[in-house]
Structures are given as C-alpha cells and as structure tokens.
Amino acid sequence: MVDRAPRLAVWKFASCDGCQLTFLDCEDELLSVAARVEIAYFLEASSAPGPGPYDLSLVEGSITTPEDLERIRHVRRVSKRLVTIGACATAGGIQALRDFADVKEFAAVVYARPDYIATLDRSTPVAAHVPVDFELRGCPPDRHQLLEVISAFLAGRRPVVPAHSVCVECKARGNACVMVAHGTPCLGPVTQAGCGALCPTFNRGCYGCFGPMESPNHASLNHWMRGLGMSTPELVRIYRTYHATTEPFRRAAEEAQESGEEE
Amino acid sequence: MDAVVIDSLEPLVDELRSRGYAVVGPVVRERVIRFEEIASADRLARGWTDVQEPGRYRLAEGAGEMVFSFAASPDSAKSYTQPPRQTLFRMRGEQIEEAEEDAPRVALLGVRACDLAAIAVQDRVFLGGRHPDPAYLRRRRALLLVAVNCAVPGGTCFCVSMHTGPRATTGFDLALTELAAPHRFVVETGSERGEQIVAALPRRPASAEDLAASAEVSRDAAEHMGRHVETEGIQERLSAHDSPRWTQVGARCLTCTNCTMVCPTCFCTTVEDATSFTDGTAERIERWDSCFTLDFSEVNGTPVRGSNAGRYRQWLTHKFSTWIDQFGMSGCVGCGRCITWCPVGIDVTEELANLP
Numbered sequence: 141m142v143d144r145a146p147r148l149a150v151w152k153f154a155s156c157d158g159c160q161l162t163f164l165d166c167e168d169e170l171l172s173v174a175a176r177v178e179i180a181y182f183l184e185a186s187s188a189p190g191p192g193p194y195d196l197s198l199v200e201g202s203i204t205t206p207e208d209l210e211r212i213r214h215v216r217r218v219s220k221r222l223v224t225i226g227a228c229a230t231a232g233g234i235q236a237l238r239d240f241a242d243v244k245e246f247a248a249v250v251y252a253r254p255d256y257i258a259t260l261d262r263s264t265p266v267a268a269h270v271p272v273d274f275e276l277r278g279c280p281p282d283r284h285q286l287l288e289v290i291s292a293f294l295a296g297r298r299p300v301v302p303a304h305s306v307c308v309e310c311k312a313r314g315n316a317c318v319m320v321a322h323g324t325p326c327l328g329p330v331t332q333a334g335c336g337a338l339c340p341t342f343n344r345g346c347y348g349c350f351g352p353m354e355s356p357n358h359a360s361l362n363h364w365m366r367g368l369g370m371s372t373p374e375l376v377r378i379y380r381t382y383h384a385t386t387e388p389f390r391r392a393a394e395e396a397q398e399s400g401e402e403e
Numbered sequence: 404m405d406a407v408v409i410d411s412l413e414p415l416v417d418e419l420r421s422r423g424y425a426v427v428g429p430v431v432r433e434r435v436i437r438f439e440e441i442a443s444a445d446r447l448a449r450g451w452t453d454v455q456e457p458g459r460y461r462l463a464e465g466a467g468e469m470v471f472s473f474a475a476s477p478d479s480a481k482s483y484t485q486p487p488r489q490t491l492f493r494m495r496g497e498q499i500e501e502a503e504e505d506a507p508r509v510a511l512l513g514v515r516a517c518d519l520a521a522i523a524v525q526d527r528v529f530l531g532g533r534h535p536d537p538a539y540l541r542r543r544r545a546l547l548l549v550a551v552n553c554a555v556p557g558g559t560c561f562c563v564s565m566h567t568g569p570r571a572t573t574g575f576d577l578a579l580t581e582l583a584a585p586h587r588f589v590v591e592t593g594s595e596r597g598e599q600i601v602a603a604l605p606r607r608p609a610s611a612e613d614l615a616a617s618a619e620v621s622r623d624a625a626e627h628m629g630r631h632v633e634t635e636g637i638q639e640r641l642s643a644h645d646s647p648r649w650t651q652v653g654a655r656c657l658t659c660t661n662c663t664m665v666c667p668t669c670f671c672t673t674v675e676d677a678t679s680f681t682d683g684t685a686e687r688i689e690r691w692d693s694c695f696t697l698d699f700s701e702v703n704g705t706p707v708r709g710s711n712a713g714r715y716r717q718w719l720t721h722k723f724s725t726w727i728d729q730f731g732m733s734g735c736v737g738c739g740r741c742i743t744w745c746p747v748g749i750d751v752t753e754e755l756a757n758l759p
Contacts, residue, residue, distance in 0.1 A: 172680040291678050300675045304660065304696040307746075311664030312487035312691055316435040316477045319746045321460045329659035329746050343433060354697045357657045357711060364458065364747040 146195035149181035153201025159226035192218030216270040227279035227382040303354035310337035330356035358392035372400025412444035428512035455557035458748025474557030479667035506541035516568030521667030558629035559739030570621035580617040653712025660693035662741035
C-alpha cells in the first residue's frame with residue numbers, strides 16, 4: 141500500500157466522451173472515489189492537469205491518428221496501470237467501420253481541404269499498440285463495472301467482470317427471452333454480459349455493445365435469426381457496429397455474407 | 404379434509420392476503436405468462452392459452468372463462484426458493500456480519516405438478532445432505548403452494564415420462580382443478596395450513612361428478628404430452644461419451660445458459676466478492692451460475708470443459724444420469740422449459756432419443 145492517495149488519470153482518444161461521462165455519472169459514489177484517489181488528470185472534469193506519473197490510467201477512445209500513436213505510448217510510460225474503457229479503446233469502436241472502406245475517399249467527400257487531415261487507415265484498440273492491464277468493454281461501459289474495476293485495482297484484486305453471455309444477467313433479472321417470446325432477433329447469446337441486459341429488459345434485442353462473449357456461436361445464432369426473417373444485409377449490419385473488427389464479430393458478418401451469397 | 408368446490412378464486416386470494424401472504428400468480432405481461440404479485444384474482448391470465456415449441460413461445464386468446472389454460476411459464480418457483488442473487492456476509496475490517504436476508508411469506512398460486520417435483524428435488528439438494536442450507540429452509544417455510552392440475556399441457560411438456568405429473572399428488576398446501584360448465588374449482592388440501600385456509604372459504608363438498616370431472620382433466624392432460632423421454636436404460640445411454648451426437652449438438656448450442664437459468668432444478672451458483680467505495684465494507688455475494696460458462700469449470704486458469712459439446716454433455720448427463728447417482732432421483736421433472744426457452748430450439752428429448 142502506498143501512503144499517499146493513488147493518482148488517477150483519465151485520457152481521451154478517438155471517442156464520443158461517453159465513457160468519461162459514465163465515470164462522471166457515478167454521482168453517488170464519485171465523492172467517495174475522489175476521497176480515495178487523487179484525480180490528477182481528467183480534462184473532461186477539470187481543466188487543471190496534474191503531472192504524472194499516475195498509479196491508474198483510464199483510457200477512452202481508439203487510435204486513429206499518427207499523433208494518437210505517439211500519445212498512447214506517452215500515456216503508457218507515465219502510468220503504472222493502464223485500463224482501457226469502452227468499445228473504442230478496447231475494440232476500435234464504431235469508427236473502425238473505416239476498416240471496411242477507403243478513408244481517403246471519405247476525407248475527400250467531407251472536407252474542403254482533405255490534405256489537412258492526418259488520419260490512419262484503420263481505427264485500432266489501444267492494446268494493439270501498448271500493453272494494457274485490463275480492458276473494460278461496453279458502449280458505454282456499465283458504471284457499476286467501472287467502479288468495480290477501479291475498486292479492484294485499488295484493493296489489488298482481480299475485477300469481477302464475467303465473460304459469459306448477456307443471457308445470464310437477462311434471466312437473473314427475470315426477463316423472458318425476447319427472441320423466443322416475440323421473435324425479436326437478439327445478440328445477447330453471443331455478447332458479453334455487463335450491461336445488466338438493458339435492451340432485452342425493454343423488449344429490444346441486444347445490440348452487442350459489450351462485444352463477443354467467451355465462446356460465441358454466431359453460426360448457430362445466424363442460422364436461427366435467418367429463420368426469424370433476417371436478411372443477409374441485416375445480419376451483416378447487426379455485427380458491424382461497436383465491435384465490427386473484433387474477431388468473432390468480424391467473422392460473424394463475413395460468414396453471414398458468404399452464406400447469403402450461396403443461397 | 405375431503406375435497407371441496409369453490410366458484411371463485413377471489414375469496415381464496417383475499418384469505419391468503421389476510422394471512423400475510425403476498426399472492427403470486429400467473430398474469431400476462433409483455434405477451435408471456437409471468438408470475439407476479441396480484442392484489443385480486445381479476446389480474447390472473449383468464450382466457451389465455453399458450454403455444455410452446457422448441458425455441459418458440461406465443462400466447463393465444465380463446466380459453467374463454469378458464470384461468471389456467473396454459474402450460475409452464477418461464478417462471479418456476481426457483482426464484483422464490485433460490486433467489487438469483489443473495490448476500491452471504493459482510494465484512495467491516497475484521498468484523499464479519501452474517502447476512503440474514505428476508506424470507507417474505509409468499510403464496511404461489513398456480514404452480515404445476517412438475518414445479519412441485521422440482522421443489523422436491525431442490526429440497527433434497529439443499530436440505531437433504533449433512534449441511535442443510537438455513538437460508539433455503541427459511542424461504543421454503545415461508546412459501547405456501549397452491550397447485551393447479553394441468554389441463555392443457557404444452558408442446559414441450561413431458562412430465563408423464565418423468566413420472567412427475569400432470570396431477571399434483573404431494574408437496575402442496577392446496578391443489579385446484581379447474582372445471583368448466585359451470586366454471587368452478589375442485590380444491591384438495593395437502594397440509595394443515597391448507598385446511599385452515601379452505602375452512603375460511605365459501606365452499607360446498609365436492610360431488611361424485613365433480614371428482615370424476617377433476618380426474619378426467621388429468622387423464623386427458625396425460626394423453627396430450629407434447630414430448631416423450633424413454634427413461635428405461637437412460638443412464639447406460641448417457642454413458643456414450645464418445646457419441647458423435649455431442650459434437651452435432653455442440654455445433655448448435657450457444658452456451659448462452661438459458662436452459663440452466665429457466666430449469667427449475669438447476670441450482671449451481673458462484674460467489675463474487677465486492678468491495679465498496681462508500682462505506683468501507685466488503686461483501687460476499689452468491690449468484691446463479693451455469694455449467695455452460697467457462698469460469699464454471701476453470702481450474703488453474705483453464706476451463707476443464709472448453710468445448711460446447713463438452714459443456715452440453717455435462718449438463719445433459721448430470722440432469723438425467725449422474726443426478727440419480729448423486730441424489731437418488733432424476734434432476735429432470737419434464738417441464739419442457741429448457742426446450743421452449745432455448746434461443747435456438749435444442750430439444751433435450753430429441754438429443755436423448757438420438758443417443759445410441
């Protein structure tokens with residue numbers, strides 16, 4: 141144990157700030173967190189940055205520019221523990237859809253002077269560039285899981301963040317399966333838990349914000365969802381969202397496309 | 404006490420509530436029969452029936468004045484006997500406080516014979532060994548069971564194969580059989596508590612015709628099972644560990660855990676420790692787990708059952724075979740929930756039939 145309060149930093153890369161807002165949204169617990177740690181660097185909350193090194197860095201956002209590549213190495217150097225939070229930082233995020241297209245063409249369409257835009261061809265997770273101590277999934281992460289991770293790192297224990305499906309939480313919450321009862325396509329069986337089965341609780345299918353669960357069987361699920369009336373483009377689209385390039389989901393979309401072409 | 408006939412459920416609901424029970428019965432919520440607390444019998448799912456098949460559940464109208472014309476709901480008694488999540492103890496520094504969670508008085512109205520059999524299985528698991536679970540016992544004692552004899556089995560039901568139904572014969576406080584033309588309920592009592600409740604209701608003795616009609620409901624239900632399991636030699640058949648059938652079902656299985664979550668006898672749990680920011684306490688929490696998760700069989704950082712086929716085989720083999728070695732009874736009560744609520748419609752009866 142250190143005598144001084146552990147120093148916490150929160151960093152932003154290519155992202156919407158939603159994960160940082162999740163942290164700020166921990167209203168009931170935020171003051172207790174602030175009492176236990178020194179929030180030394182958190183531009184979303186305070187414009188007074190404290191100098192490093194930091195005991196724990198939370199990193200939001202994906203790596204999309206040459207400048208990001210430099211800065212993430214700096215963050216790693218000044219951080220004892222580095223935890224990535226959210227789909228962008230852990231999987232490249234929704235902006236990883238650029239991986240399936242030509243970024244230069246996008247830039248030419250959107251910007252008057254595309255030559256001013258310095259961007260990488262792909263949007264990649266932080267762990268593709270520097271060692272990461274823990275990856276917390278979600279778009280955005282669940283605030284209870286975020287507090288659990290901070291709490292676990294302060295206590296020096298392994299965070300309780302199970303890798304099983306959303307269905308475990310869905311049933312524990314007392315929901316009836318929306319796919320069975322209503323025929324609503326749902327990614328819950330192939331998606332990692334953490335959100336508390338938020339969407340199925342409100343009669344929507346799971347959108348897969350937390351990425352692939354520990355042993356996803358997308359082939360079987362896709363076969364069943366076709367039976368519920370989903371077309372090939374629809375199947376491809378549901379996997380190409382927050383975790384489009386995370387391996388099992390990338391394959392799920394590709395295989396849906398291939399089996400659609402065979403038909 | 405001899406069987407009686409009541410014309411309405413309202414006095415029964417009132418009587419149970421006046422005795423301090425929260426009455427929990429089948430209602431329609433979001434197009435599914437769910438068990439939730441009711442203040443009046445008017446709330447019950449009168450007129451509804453269900454259509455159940457592998458991976459599919461739909462409600463349909465057309466049961467007229469009948470209140471219980473459907474089969475098993477996704478809700479069994481399990482969440483009342485074994486809640487999905489409970490705190491075991493709290494620590495403040497060196498001090499340990501045992502968490503004695505409430506055991507509210509609940510009257511479950513409309514449990515079926517298969518549900519009663521499932522409770523008997525859980526009683527054996529939680530109370531039958533050398534270390535009875537005191538929290539389970541508290542909840543169990545606070546539970547009053549008003550069974551309903553099934554009239555309309557579902558497409559995935561096979562209680563007859565498992566010798567658990569369709570008629571409730573034991574384990575209830577009260578058992579109702581709903582009869583039509585005229586609409587009425589035959590009430591049998593199974594406990595002293597049940598007798599006291601019936602004694603407070605407007606009632607008349609059941610006639611020979613009432614009793615014959617009640618028996619006919621169960622005879623007819625027994626002939627309309629949606630599924631069948633051959634239990635003769637089932638342990639030998641499940642010893643076929645190398646059957647290619649496991650790989651085939653493993654390719655379909657999502658390892659999502661839905662079957663184990665809706666199963667009324669699956670009792671496995673894990674514990675999680677939590678530390679609090681706000682009050683400096685730590686808690687140990689027990690929550691439902693499943694043999695379909697990788698953590699469940701993790702030893703030294705590696706799951707013992709890594710493949711889908713291995714996990715499915717473990718579940719089916721335990722439920723229908725090694726459960727018998729362990730507890731002297733089958734772990735399956737034939738309610739069919741695992742078939743209906745499997746998101747991809749895997750059918751245990753089909754898997755069992757296809758073993759060598």
